[in-house]
Amino acid sequence: xxxxxxxxxxxxxxxxxxxxxxxxxxxxxxxxxxxxxxxxxxxxxxxxxxxxxxxxxxxxxxxxxxxxxxxxxxxxxxxxxxxxxxxxxxxxxxxxxxxxxxxxxxxxxxxxxx
Amino acid sequence: xxxxxxxxxxxxxxxxxxxxxxxxxxxxxxxxxxxxxxxxxxxxxxxxxxxxxxxxxxxxxxxxxxxxxxxxxxxxxxxxxxxxxxxxxxxxxxxxxxxxxxxxxxxxxxxxxxx
Numbered sequence: 001x002x003x004x005x006x007x008x009x010x011x012x013x014x015x016x017x018x019x020x021x022x023x024x025x026x027x028x029x030x031x032x033x034x035x036x037x038x039x040x041x042x043x044x045x046x047x048x049x050x051x052x053x054x055x056x057x058x059x060x061x062x063x064x065x066x067x068x069x070x071x072x073x074x075x076x077x078x079x080x081x082x083x084x085x086x087x088x089x090x091x092x093x094x095x096x097x098x099x100x101x102x103x104x105x106x107x108x109x110x111x112x113x114x
Numbered sequence: 115x116x117x118x119x120x121x122x123x124x125x126x127x128x129x130x131x132x133x134x135x136x137x138x139x140x141x142x143x144x145x146x147x148x149x150x151x152x153x154x155x156x157x158x159x160x161x162x163x164x165x166x167x168x169x170x171x172x173x174x175x176x177x178x179x180x181x182x183x184x185x186x187x188x189x190x191x192x193x194x195x196x197x198x199x200x201x202x203x204x205x206x207x208x209x210x211x212x213x214x215x216x217x218x219x220x221x222x223x224x225x226x227x228x229x
Binding site: 004044045091104105106 | 145147149154155156157158159162164170172173202204206215217218219220222223
């Protein structure tokens with residue numbers, strides 16, 4: 001069975017600093033995709049970044065980058081230059097290639113301090 | 115505007131009274147899915163559908179039913195709701211693609227309270 005683990009229930013970061021949110025996954029499939037979503041206090045789910053298991057380079061989207069270490073089965077989200085608006089819950093999710101089930105982690109609540 | 119629309123947004127009801135949460139998307143997506151979100155548990159997939167008349171169980175399907183008679187609609191049915199189904203529910207859709215890198219588009223959520 002596939003599993004996503006986010007070990008940090010909550011984190012604080014100073015405004016303008018970088019922060020890393022951890023995500024490890026467990027799957028025996030060679031093909032899979034990893035997603036990060038942000039959920040602000042208003043409740044909507046916002047897609048941030050995607051990494052495919054065969055992608056050669058780590059994904060980047062603006063201030064978001066993904067530190068993908070395939071051998072360690074980790075896909076950590078790095079947010080550079082944190083802003084107050086980054087305060088939210090962050091979820092890591094995995095979809096196995098060829099399958100349509102999606103598994104989410106339990107989330108990390110990030111609070112950015114002025 | 116591309117969107118996934120869920121109704122109702124909030125509902126308080128009583129045990130055993132059948133209810134339906136509707137979900138509609140205007141993006142012509144093949145794939146649709148329902149999740150529930152509970153504190154400390156993240157989002158868990160209830161059911162998903164890869165196309166019209168094709169549905170399959172997610173990780174927590176017990177107590178729920180779905181149907182996919184039209185591409186745009188994917189209602190979630192609770193035939194006999196119980197208090198342990200009190201939760202925040204999300205509907206999502208995306209293009210199908212076997213190895214799609216396309217993210218899911220989520221609705222705004224339905225907060226369900228069953229007394």
